[in-house]
Amino acid sequence: MVDLAEFWLLFVLTLDATIRVAAPLILCAMAGLFSERSGVVDIGLEGKMLAGAFAAAAVAYVTGNAWLGLLAAMAVSTALALLHGFACITHRGDQVVSGVAINVLVAGLTIVLGIAWFSQGGQTPPLPQGGRFQSIAWPFAAEMQAVPVLGQFYAEVLSGHNILVYVALASVPFTWWLVYRTRFGLRLRAVGESPSAVDTAGISVTFLRYRALLFTGALCGIAGAYLSTAQSAAFVRDMTAGKGYIALAALIFGKWRPVPALMACLLFGFLDAVATRLQGVEIPGIGQAPVALIQALPYALTVILLAGFIGKAIAPKAIGVPYVKER
Amino acid sequence: MSRELPAWIDIGVLPALNILMAFVVAGLIVLIVGENPLEALDVLVAGAFGYPGSLGYTLYYTTNLIFTGLAVAVAHHAGLFNIGGEGQAYIGGLGVGIAALSLDTVLPGWLVIPIAGLAGGLFGAAWAFIPAWLQAHRGSHIVITTIMFNFLAAALMVHLMVNVVIEPGQMSPQSREMAEAVWLPFVHDILGGFGIEVAPSPLNVSIFWAGLACIFVWLLIWRTRWGYAIRTVGRNEKAAVYAGIDPKRVIVVSMVISGALAGFVGLNELLGVHHRLLLNFTAGYGFTGIAVALMGRSHPVGIVLASLLFGALYQGGTELDFEFQTITRDLVVVIQGLVILFSGALAFMLHPTALKLWRGWTARREAA
Numbered sequence: 001m002v003d004l005a006e007f008w009l010l011f012v013l014t015l016d017a018t019i020r021v022a023a024p025l026i027l028c029a030m031a032g033l034f035s036e037r038s039g040v041v042d043i044g045l046e047g048k049m050l051a052g053a054f055a056a057a058a059v060a061y062v063t064g065n066a067w068l069g070l071l072a073a074m075a076v077s078t079a080l081a082l083l084h085g086f087a088c089i090t091h092r093g094d095q096v097v098s099g100v101a102i103n104v105l106v107a108g109l110t111i112v113l114g115i116a117w118f119s120q121g122g123q124t125p126p127l128p129q130g131g132r133f134q135s136i137a138w139p140f141a142a143e144m145q146a147v148p149v150l151g152q153f154y155a156e157v158l159s160g161h162n163i164l165v166y167v168a169l170a171s172v173p174f175t176w177w178l179v180y181r182t183r184f185g186l187r188l189r190a191v192g193e194s195p196s197a198v199d200t201a202g203i204s205v206t207f208l209r210y211r212a213l214l215f216t217g218a219l220c221g222i223a224g225a226y227l228s229t230a231q232s233a234a235f236v237r238d239m240t241a242g243k244g245y246i247a248l249a250a251l252i253f254g255k256w257r258p259v260p261a262l263m264a265c266l267l268f269g270f271l272d273a274v275a276t277r278l279q280g281v282e283i284p285g286i287g288q289a290p291v292a293l294i295q296a297l298p299y300a301l302t303v304i305l306l307a308g309f310i311g312k313a314i315a316p317k318a319i320g321v322p323y324v325k326e327r
Numbered sequence: 328m329s330r331e332l333p334a335w336i337d338i339g340v341l342p343a344l345n346i347l348m349a350f351v352v353a354g355l356i357v358l359i360v361g362e363n364p365l366e367a368l369d370v371l372v373a374g375a376f377g378y379p380g381s382l383g384y385t386l387y388y389t390t391n392l393i394f395t396g397l398a399v400a401v402a403h404h405a406g407l408f409n410i411g412g413e414g415q416a417y418i419g420g421l422g423v424g425i426a427a428l429s430l431d432t433v434l435p436g437w438l439v440i441p442i443a444g445l446a447g448g449l450f451g452a453a454w455a456f457i458p459a460w461l462q463a464h465r466g467s468h469i470v471i472t473t474i475m476f477n478f479l480a481a482a483l484m485v486h487l488m489v490n491v492v493i494e495p496g497q498m499s500p501q502s503r504e505m506a507e508a509v510w511l512p513f514v515h516d517i518l519g520g521f522g523i524e525v526a527p528s529p530l531n532v533s534i535f536w537a538g539l540a541c542i543f544v545w546l547l548i549w550r551t552r553w554g555y556a557i558r559t560v561g562r563n564e565k566a567a568v569y570a571g572i573d574p575k576r577v578i579v580v581s582m583v584i585s586g587a588l589a590g591f592v593g594l595n596e597l598l599g600v601h602h603r604l605l606l607n608f609t610a611g612y613g614f615t616g617i618a619v620a621l622m623g624r625s626h627p628v629g630i631v632l633a634s635l636l637f638g639a640l641y642q643g644g645t646e647l648d649f650e651f652q653t654i655t656r657d658l659v660v661v662i663q664g665l666v667i668l669f670s671g672a673l674a675f676m677l678h679p680t681a682l683k684l685w686r687g688w689t690a691r692r693e694a695a
Contacts, residue, residue, distance in 0.1 A: 043410075043470070087672040096408050096470050098672030100617060105664025109356070111657040116360035122657070245474055252471065292489070296482035299475040303458075306467030315468075 008149060014273050016156045020231065022269030023161075023168040024049065024223040028247030029254070029261045030175045031219035035081075036256060037179065038212035039192040039318040043099030044084055045220055046244025047106035052077040052224020054110040057124040057235035058117065060131035066229050069131060070164075074221035080106070081217030082210070089209050092322035103244075111237050122237040124228070133162040133230035164226040171219060176258040178215075188212055192316035195323040205323045223247075249302035252313050268298040332678075332685055338624065341677055342670060346622060349665035356661060360653050367647065367654060374646025375639035383515065383528025389631075389638030390530075390595045393537040395616025396634055397544050398589035400625035404548055405581035406561035411458060411473030412589040413613025414480035415451040419590020421484065422450025423597050424492070424604030427505050436508030443509065444536070444594050451590020452583040454480065459582030463575035469582070477613070488606055501605040511599040531599035533591070540588060541627040547584070557581050589613060611660075618663045621671040637663070 028045050035042040052073035060069030080102055087098040111122035118124050138159035144151040179185040187208055191198045195205045227243075228235040246268055254261025275294040305313055332341075354364035375385045395412045402409035409415075426446035430439045458472035488500035511531040518525050548554040559567040560577040567574055596608045615637055622636070623629025640663075644656030669676075 041470075043474070087668065091673055091676045093672035093674060093676075094408075095672075096410075097617075097621070097667060100410065100614075101664055101668035101672050103664075104614060104618075104667055105661060108657050108660025108662075108664055112356065112360065112654060112661055115655055115657070116653040119652070242478060245478065248471070249475065290486055290490075292482045292486040296479050299478045299482075303461070303467070303472050303475050303479075306472060307461045307465040308467070 005148060009152060012152050012156045014270070014277060015153075016160075017273035017276070018266060018269040019157065019161065019165060019169075020269075021272045022265045023165045024226045024231075024243055025247045025250055025265040025268060026168045026262055027171055027219050027223035027226065028244055029251045029265055030171045030258065031216045031223065032248055032251045033175060033179070033256060033258060033261060034188070034212045034215040034219070036251065036319055037192045037316055038188050038209045039195060039316055039321065039323070040084070040088060040209055040213065041095040041099065041320045042084070042216060043096055043248070044080065044102035044244075045247055046240055046242070047099075047103035048077040048080045048217060048220035049224040049227070049244050050103075050110055050238070050240045051080055051106045052221035053228040053239055054114065054124075054224070054235050055221075056225035057127065057228035058114075060127050060229050061118075061124050061234075064128050064130045066127075066131050066133050066225075069229050070222065070225045073225035074218045077221030077224060078214060078217030081213040081220070085210050085213045088322060089206055089213075092324065095320055095322070107238065110235070114235065114237070124235040127229060127233045131229060132233050133164055133226075135160050135162050136166075162230045164222060164230045167222060168226070171222075172258050172262045179258065184211070189316075192318055195318050199323070199325060205325075209323075220244075246298050249298055252302055252315075253305055255313055256316060271295070271297050332682055336681060336685065341681060342622070342624065342674075344677055345670040345674060346666060349662065349669040352665050352669075353658065353662045357654060357658070362651055362654055367651070367658070370646050370650045371640060371643030374643035380515075380526030380528040381642060383526065383530040385635070385638045385642040386514075386534055387528060387530040387595070387600070387638075388641040389634045390534045390537045391592050391612040392615055392619050392634035392637050393541065393630060394591045394595070395589050395612045396619030396623060396630040397540055397627065398585045398613075399616045399620035400623070400627075400630060401544060401548070401557075401581055401588065402585040403620060403625045404554075404561050405557045405577055406564070407459075407462070407578065407582060407585075408470050409455070409473055409582065409585050410470055410617070411455060411476050411586075411613070412616045413609050413611070414473070414477035415454045415586040415589035416592035416609045416613050417477075417480045417484055418454040419447040419451030419586070420593025420597055420604070420608055421487070422446035422448075422590065423593035424502060427509050427598060428492075428502055428604065431506035431509045436506070436510075439509045440511065440598065443598060444591070447590040447593040448587035449590070451593075452587040455582045455586025455589070456579065459579045459586075462582075463578040469578075484606060488604070492604055502603045505598070505602050509598060510602055511594070529600040531595065533595040533599050536591065536594065540591065541631060544588075545627045553580065589616070615663055617671075618666045621674075622666055 028049055031048075032042050032045050055076040056069035056073035059072035060066050063069070084098050084102060087093040088095040114120070114122040114124060138154070141155045141159035145155040179188060187198060187203055191205055191208050198208065199205050227239055247265070250264035250268055251261050253264035271294055275291045278294065279291055304310055357364040357367050374381060376382055395416060398412050398415065399409055423443045423446055426443040427439060430442060454476060458469050458476055461467040461472055462469040492502045493500050494503040511533055513527065514530040514532065514534070515525045515527045517532070548557065556567070556572045556577050559570060559572055560574045564574045567577070592609060592612055597604060601608060619630055619633040619637055623631070623633035640659045644659035647658060648655045
């Protein structure tokens with residue numbers, strides 16, 4: 001029999017894992033929010049995150065400095081965001097095709113460059129101590145561990161994460177504030193709904209969308225750096241493994257709003273944490289837990305949501321449509 | 328003075344320039360990693376055509392890419408972007424596998440093979456039908472749903488392979504070997520039967536099926552009412568409604584055909600080469616199909632040429648691993664990404680410049 005205290009500990013540990021898994025999803029979903037709220041579809045979250053992960057690990061390994069790695073990740077990811085903008089804002093190319101191109105290009109490029117620079121089959125060497133973001137223990141975390149319920153929650157869930165987890169959590173109120181409480185945010189939302197109205201008001205649609213993509217690039221870069229320099233200590237090929245798409249799903253699930261998107265990321269992270277925990281566990285009556293099916297749940301839920309069976313996901317009106325100024 | 332570009336520039340010169348740019352950038356990347364791009368190209372070409380059997384390998388990859396390229400193209404004519412070719416090919420392969428594995432000991436091979444082909448098409452079509460129906464009737468965006476369905480297909484296959492289909496006593500998740508009667512004949516065996524000796528390769532008769540699929544798609548799109556309806560919806564959905572065309576039906580029908588075409592990859596891979604059901608046999612062909620369709624401008628002739636190019640790159644790419652310290656077949660993925668970028672997303676980048684040059688040229692000619 002599992003008693004209550006043991007169950008609580010299990011719950012707290014799962015919650016802890018949830019936050020670790022959800023952190024890159026949150027960053028990526030906020031990234032996507034900026035782009036998509038401005039009317040630019042971003043299938044390329046995956047590619048930008050992967051490029052960021054590679055850049056962070058490569059630079060952190062060479063310099064031994066995790067912060068420089070983070071900067072490199074943000075720079076590379078932003079450059080890709082601008083490439084996306086060049087294709088689909090400046091040249092009015094297909095936004096989906098451009099996103100797919102970035103994903104495919106990065107998937108190949110990270111391996112080609114990884115092999116050429118580190119000759120370890122596309123991986124980077126393990127990062128030195130300074131090249132990683134270490135977990136931060138909050139004051140008295142170890143002492144609080146002994147206190148049941150709240151103490152365990154404090155020690156396991158709140159304390160003991162690396163700085164990028166807190167950055168991820170902070171990115172949500174930051175995004176909310178920027179999008180709903182600033183002039184830039186008002187215009188950002190407007191350009192995603194009705195670019196011609198924004199244009200009529202004498203504001204450049206092009207410049208506004210490019211600025212939105214800068215935020216997208218920076219946040220995706222942080223998400224990538226988290227994967228390779230905080231969660232693990234090296235870059236391995238295809239280390240995003242679909243997380244960019246999950247983040248996109250979370251964004252849709254959250255109806256393109258920061259807080260609901262955060263909740264969706266936490267839900268997906270929780271499912272992932274549970275799936276990992278259930279690996280090989282026998283459930284009475286069902287047998288071996290179908291881990292693959294639990295991992296598929298976020299994708300299935302998104303499809304069901306998009307079909308309008310559980311609420312309706314209403315996208316920004318002008319999403320996916322290149323803006324053509326009247327000639 | 329002409330206001331539009333002539334066709335030979337629009338469908339000849341500009342796409343060629345776009346592809347050239349993709350290859351130039353790929354060459355620069357080779358240069359960056361410290362190798363000679365021309366040498367790499369030489370290895371690619373030699374690997375794809377140079378030694379006995381290499382052409383067979385090239386054509387074997389080409390077969391897969393024709394299927395997935397046609398799949399993307401048919402959906403594209405209806406204005407739909409089918410990113411789900413990978414998942415549809417995967418589930419199509421499941422259909423092929425189920426049919427072959429359950430019938431290979433009961434029925435003769437010549438009967439099982441068509442049934443397996445049909446099952447592959449049906450399973451692929453069914454996997455495309457759900458996103459198509461959801462797009463047509465519930466307004467869920469087909470790009471997002473087909474991406475999700477790729478992941479769902481992968482999860483489903485892992486689950487089935489590990490828990491259901493796996494050969495008892497086996498460690499790796501793959502089915503038992505199919506009876507030899509249902510193996511598709513290899514082209515080198517057929518030619519050998521005629522006394523023509525060629526080096527063995529995985530090339531099998533499914534390439535003829537791919538050829539038929541090309542003809543079918545050409546007839547469908549440009550020679551039938553259905554094709555007209557598909558193209559009309561792709562051009563302008565509202566106009567299609569006034570022309571008495573039901574876009575919902577067109578969306579569903581074109582996606583179902585698209586999914587079926589992708590499903591045939593299973594025929595080449597499973598009945599043709601592996602002879603068992605296994606994980607990850609789609610190996611990214613669904614995504615390369617996007618590059619193939621964009622490069623081939625969604626026309627069967629263009630798709631055959633683009634498939635041949637990518638087939639050669641796939642096969643030549645394996646040679647890169649042997650010849651170079653620093654570049655591997657992953658370079659092919661880079662080229663693929665660049666092709667999607669330049670001939671897809673940036674397809675119109677050179678258009679204004681070309682138009683300006685052309686107008687200037689015609690104006691000068693008229694003045695003279």
